[in-house]
Amino acid sequence: MNFNFSEEQIMIQQAARDYAQRELIKDVLERDATSTFPAQHVKALSELGLMGMMVSPDYDGGGMDTVSYVLAMEELSKIDAGTSVIVSVNNSLVCFGLEKYGSEKQKEKYLKPLARGQKIGAFLLSEPEAGSDATSQRTTAEDKGDYYLVNGTKNWITNANSASTYILIAQTHPEKKHKGINVLIVDKDSPGISLGPHEDKMGMRSSDTHSVMFTDVKVPKENRIREDGFGFTFAMKVLEAGRIGIAAQALGIASGAFERATSYAKERKTFGTTIGNHQAIAFKLADMAVKIENARNLCLKAAWLKDQNQPFGVASAMAKQYAADIAMEVTTEAVQIHGGYGYVKEYHVERLMREAKLTQIYEGTSEIQKIIISRKLLK
Amino acid sequence: MKILVLIGNVPDTTTKIKFNSEKTALDASGVQWIINPWDELALTRAMELKENSAGAIEMVVVATVGRQETEATLRKALAIGADKAIRIDTEPKDGFYVASQLAPVAGGYDLIFAGIEASDYNGAAVGGMLAELLGIHSISSVSGLQLEGGQITINREIDGGSQTVKMTTPLMAIVQKGIAKEPRIPAMRGIMMARSKPLEVIPAIEVDVLTSFESFSLPPAKAACKKVPEDQAKTLIYMLRDEAKVL
Amino acid sequence: MSVLVYTENWDGKFKKISFELASYAVALAEQMKVPAVALSLGKVDETELKKLGNYGIESIMSDTNENYIGLDNQAIAKAVAIAAEKAGANVILIAHSNLGKAIAPRLSIKLKAGLVTAIHGLPLSLQPFTVLKNVFTNKAVGKVLVHAEKKVLTLAANSFGSQENIVTTIINHFDAGLSNTDFATKIEQTNKVTGKVLLSDADIVVSGGRGMKGPENWAPLEELAELLGAGTACSRPVSDEGWRPHSEHVGQTGKMIAPNLYFAFGISGAIQHLGGVSSSKVIVAVNKDPEAPIFEAADYGIVGDVFKVIPQFIEAVKEIKS
Numbered sequence: 001m002n003f004n005f006s007e008e009q010i011m012i013q014q015a016a017r018d019y020a021q022r023e024l025i026k027d028v029l030e031r032d033a034t035s036t037f038p039a040q041h042v043k044a045l046s047e048l049g050l051m052g053m054m055v056s057p058d059y060d061g062g063g064m065d066t067v068s069y070v071l072a073m074e075e076l077s078k079i080d081a082g083t084s085v086i087v088s089v090n091n092s093l094v095c096f097g098l099e100k101y102g103s104e105k106q107k108e109k110y111l112k113p114l115a116r117g118q119k120i121g122a123f124l125l126s127e128p129e130a131g132s133d134a135t136s137q138r139t140t141a142e143d144k145g146d147y148y149l150v151n152g153t154k155n156w157i158t159n160a161n162s163a164s165t166y167i168l169i170a171q172t173h174p175e176k177k178h179k180g181i182n183v184l185i186v187d188k189d190s191p192g193i194s195l196g197p198h199e200d201k202m203g204m205r206s207s208d209t210h211s212v213m214f215t216d217v218k219v220p221k222e223n224r225i226r227e228d229g230f231g232f233t234f235a236m237k238v239l240e241a242g243r244i245g246i247a248a249q250a251l252g253i254a255s256g257a258f259e260r261a262t263s264y265a266k267e268r269k270t271f272g273t274t275i276g277n278h279q280a281i282a283f284k285l286a287d288m289a290v291k292i293e294n295a296r297n298l299c300l301k302a303a304w305l306k307d308q309n310q311p312f313g314v315a316s317a318m319a320k321q322y323a324a325d326i327a328m329e330v331t332t333e334a335v336q337i338h339g340g341y342g343y344v345k346e347y348h349v350e351r352l353m354r355e356a357k358l359t360q361i362y363e364g365t366s367e368i369q370k371i372i373i374s375r376k377l378l379k
Numbered sequence: 380m381k382i383l384v385l386i387g388n389v390p391d392t393t394t395k396i397k398f399n400s401e402k403t404a405l406d407a408s409g410v411q412w413i414i415n416p417w418d419e420l421a422l423t424r425a426m427e428l429k430e431n432s433a434g435a436i437e438m439v440v441v442a443t444v445g446r447q448e449t450e451a452t453l454r455k456a457l458a459i460g461a462d463k464a465i466r467i468d469t470e471p472k473d474g475f476y477v478a479s480q481l482a483p484v485a486g487g488y489d490l491i492f493a494g495i496e497a498s499d500y501n502g503a504a505v506g507g508m509l510a511e512l513l514g515i516h517s518i519s520s521v522s523g524l525q526l527e528g529g530q531i532t533i534n535r536e537i538d539g540g541s542q543t544v545k546m547t548t549p550l551m552a553i554v555q556k557g558i559a560k561e562p563r564i565p566a567m568r569g570i571m572m573a574r575s576k577p578l579e580v581i582p583a584i585e586v587d588v589l590t591s592f593e594s595f596s597l598p599p600a601k602a603a604c605k606k607v608p609e610d611q612a613k614t615l616i617y618m619l620r621d622e623a624k625v626l
Numbered sequence: 627m628s629v630l631v632y633t634e635n636w637d638g639k640f641k642k643i644s645f646e647l648a649s650y651a652v653a654l655a656e657q658m659k660v661p662a663v664a665l666s667l668g669k670v671d672e673t674e675l676k677k678l679g680n681y682g683i684e685s686i687m688s689d690t691n692e693n694y695i696g697l698d699n700q701a702i703a704k705a706v707a708i709a710a711e712k713a714g715a716n717v718i719l720i721a722h723s724n725l726g727k728a729i730a731p732r733l734s735i736k737l738k739a740g741l742v743t744a745i746h747g748l749p750l751s752l753q754p755f756t757v758l759k760n761v762f763t764n765k766a767v768g769k770v771l772v773h774a775e776k777k778v779l780t781l782a783a784n785s786f787g788s789q790e791n792i793v794t795t796i797i798n799h800f801d802a803g804l805s806n807t808d809f810a811t812k813i814e815q816t817n818k819v820t821g822k823v824l825l826s827d828a829d830i831v832v833s834g835g836r837g838m839k840g841p842e843n844w845a846p847l848e849e850l851a852e853l854l855g856a857g858t859a860c861s862r863p864v865s866d867e868g869w870r871p872h873s874e875h876v877g878q879t880g881k882m883i884a885p886n887l888y889f890a891f892g893i894s895g896a897i898q899h900l901g902g903v904s905s906s907k908v909i910v911a912v913n914k915d916p917e918a919p920i921f922e923a924a925d926y927g928i929v930g931d932v933f934k935v936i937p938q939f940i941e942a943v944k945e946i947k948s
Contacts, residue, residue, distance in 0.1 A: 053567050
């Protein structure tokens with residue numbers, strides 16, 4: 001057992017922290033207010049190698065472990081989860097899936113530019129009729145010999161507009177149910193793809209979320225990942241990994257709010273002393289600290305299991321459910337500690353609270369995570 | 380052409396300073412160590428120069444005087460892009476001691492960068508001392524540096540303005556803010572490559588210190604701020620004249 | 627034995643710190659029971675040199691070689707070392723200015739002297755030689771022992787003050803014997819700050835932070851500074867944003883200043899900023915955030931809008947002056 005981070009892991013954490021505290025913070029309120037995509041930041045994060053940080057250097061990635069990824073995601077999310085979700089989707093859904101399951105040719109063509117951050121990816125699973133339930137896909141990929149003909153609509157797609165590469169989950173053999181599902185790599189500029197309007201979200205407002213409509217979109221057969229019918233397994237495996245990213249994001253939102261609340265409690269005075277000296281506030285902070293520490297340990301454990309090539313599906317579900325739920329609790333308390341200041345945008349905690357809410361919903365709601373955990377228990 | 384950047388290891392600038400119970404040394408528990416901010420800017424500028432030199436600058440070396448725990452900052456310097464790091468294995472005592480330790484390894488460079496001071500003991504000594512020990516020219520308060528051939532164009536701050544001057548190599552440039560816009564953040568690739576770059580550890584030579592800190596104290600706490608309402612701001616000016624007697 | 631004080635000039639005129647340094651040298655010499663000798667390098671006329679006599683300097687060595695104007699670090703260090711040998715000095719005093727910082731370390735090596743920079747106050751003891759200096763960027767004070775027989779000290783600006791003490795001064799011509807090859811720094815261009823009070827010289831400094839909202843809003847602040855004969859400064863975000871030049875940035879990584887009066891308008895007072903200004907005698911803070919840490923460091927404060935406060939300050943200063 002060893003709780004020490006390596007010199008490299010600390011360096012990565014510091015690099016992400018430096019970038020977040022120096023650059024992301026500058027215009028985060030404005031981007032939140034105007035729902036502006038952080039294009040400059042994505043470019044800079046690519047240059048730092050954070051957009052494909054876990055991809056092997058053989059495919060132009062950073063070659064870092066998942067523990068480092070958790071540390072980096074926490075730091076970015078302390079300041080701006082709207083940007084960190086772009087990082088998370090690209091790293092743990094798109095790059096992870098391509099590297100683990102893609103063919104050499106697919107990796108060469110699609111993974112490399114994604115790992116370098118020259119291109120961004122999106123993961124298209126959710127549908128209007130079904131959120132993260134991958135078994136009931138209504139989007140179809142009809143087998144036309146040397147290509148698939150795709151029709152249908154995907155919802156709540158992060159990076160929908162900014163991405164160049166889509167990883168699409170679609171049904172080819174409805175009679176086979178989930179065993180008929182395929183996963184296809186789709187160029188976003190393929191004819192027949194159109195986007196719905198930019199979703200006007202409660203939080204994470206700078207990431208671009210749209211629905212994506214497919215009308216007779218031709219996807220070459222060579223863009224199918226693995227064998228016919230592999231899509232469901234792919235989606236499940238990728239979501240297992242993606243949960244670590246979102247868990248770390250939720251952790252960062254919580255610890256960002258906690259840091260702000262702590263420093264506020266040390267500065268703000270009432271009744272002749274700092275509010276931190278009142279037990280009502282001090283105990284709140286203690287409770288928040290314990291929750292954050294628990295969430296961090298769950299995130300790191302899941303990351304460590306993944307790095308050790310051990311099963312991590314349940315661990316990542318626990319991390320995601322717990323971190324998301326405590327992010328909501330901690331940010332709510334952070335607003336409370338700030339009082340009236342907490343309710344205005346300038347103090348950031350109300351934004352963090354809005355961002356926290358999404359972590360309980362996307363990439364599998366907290367309830368879905370409990371299903372995953374409990375099914376494993378009751379097996 | 381070769382560049383040497385001197386690296387100091389200092390407590391993070393937001394550290395709350397505490398001393399041991401005898402008040403003779405810093406209480407380093409919980410201190411986060413960083414590259415001295417001016418040294419980090421110097422390293423950033425050195426990397427920019429190397430990248431824009433079309434191969435004319437073959438290597439950027441960083442050197443520090445410190446115990447093993449300072450290797451983390453050297454690794455960071457390597458991750459930022461330095462080609463090689465040198466650590467002289469001893470406590471950095473006073474400025475003379477540090478400069479004397481660096482002198483044997485600092486020869487043969489065309490350009491040496493030093494920060495104008497370190498944010499811990501604010502000595503502002505090592506760069507100038509080392510230049511004197513090496514017998515090379517030095518220029519201080521440097522806020523900009525360009526290289527063209529063997530010619531170095533420097534912007535420096537002087538008491539009463541700024542100057543553009545020309546110098547030749549070898550040169551010690553003692554730099555301050557402005558030498559680079561922002562310290563460079565190491566990229567993942569750099570962090571990965573830092574693993575395989577050389578970090579040479581050299582034993583210290585024997586040198587007597589010329590100065591030492593006997594003890595430290597914290598400045599006395601300030602009296603509470605006297606507040607004046609916004610609409611009576613004028614009275615504050617009168618208070619400055621009549622009470623504080625500074626106008 | 628003597629105390630040698632290098633009194634810098636700029637364009638033939640002594641700087642304010644030179645008079646402060648002269649006062650310090652005279653006090654230190656008295657404590658050590660040795661004479662104080664001033665050294666002037668460059669073209670300074672007799673009338674100007676004699677001004678040092680207003681601060682107790684009885685003996686001046688003046689080398690009027692014109693090349694000193696190039697502020698070559700190595701050449702000036704060499705000249706001071708030669709003068710120190712000649713004057714039999716065991717303490718050499720230098721300003722903690724840009725030039726002082728540049729030459730003191732070189733000089734200390736030449737003389738095998740112990741160097742202490744940015745000291746404040748007279749030595750606590752001569753045997754062992756003990757002086758105070760701020761460390762950790764003004765967050766603490768260190769007591770420094772100098773073990774070497776010779777000492778090179780740089781004095782923090784505004785830490786001692788200049789004390790008038792009119793004496794008769796003898797000017798001795800001195801030639802350090804430097805040749806043209808000693809001067810390696812070739813000046814291409816000099817941009818003097820004109821019509822403005824130098825930050826390092828200013829008794830009063832008027833400073834603005836992010837709360838000033840943009841470079842276009844600096845006019846009232848500059849008007850106040852002009853009325854007060856004050857220097858202007860800014861916080862780090864302001865210089866980083868390019869609203870004001872880097873030379874105005876005060877704080878841990880910028881300039882450290884110690885004026886008698888420091889006005890902080892719209893500066894929240896991050897620990898790094900406070901480090902650079904906390905030696906100011908009186909700090910006035912104006913900030914709309916009542917929780918801004920600047921109020922912890924300030925002696926006087928107004929919680930309010932800088933744009934409402936500055937015009938009232940201007941009005942009051944005009945009243946006081948009339």
